[in-house]
Amino acid sequence: EAQVTQNPRYLITVTGKKLTVTCSQNMNHEYMSWYRQDPGLGLRQIYYSMNVEVTDKGDVPEGYKVSRKEKRNFPLILESPSPNQTSLYFCASSLSRLAYEQYFGPGTRLTVT
Amino acid sequence: DAKTTQPTSMDCAEGRAANLPCNHSTISGNEYVYWYRQIHSQGPQYIIHGLKNNETNEMASLIITEDRKSSTLILPHATLRDTAVYYCIVRVPPGTASKLTFGTGTRLQVTL
16 A cells, blocks of 8 residues: 555654654655644745755755655654644655655654653 | 634535535635645544645546635545545645644535
């Protein structure tokens, strides 16, 4: 089944403890991105990647890192999480940056205390 | 990307057509209208997109007015599974900027 998977789906952690949220797609998509969703603020893009080893900042990149060493994986790294990073995170992918349709993962609900 | 305005919420009886409006009066000539939906806390799901012609796929129809300042998403026979938040997005073609900016959307409640 064509899909975008994320792990973990739920995570509660403490301030400053490094964490990684994994994202993987099995559709051979070139373009991948991370979004966060917060009440009243909608969906905001954190980082995106147009292909392997090519990443760029979205609208809210502060406090996050990403890497794209393989086409299928695009992990989101929080080196020193803070409470304001408590959010619902979505990974998305599309065939290329020219594609109209983006496929979203199921989401990761992160709580930083 | 052009700003969009959608009603906060709508109700629809199961089996009836759900018509979700969207205003985008500042849309530019090369901007597309997209619709996505999000079922409670799940990942957003692409529905349909269009430039100026009406579009139809297996999920829905998209009607864009001739002046392109508004559009309507039509779910022809709504079911309980269509209860979700529906987002209307106006943006330039992919390639120039691939991010999606979601507003607050319309919460559609389908009832028996």
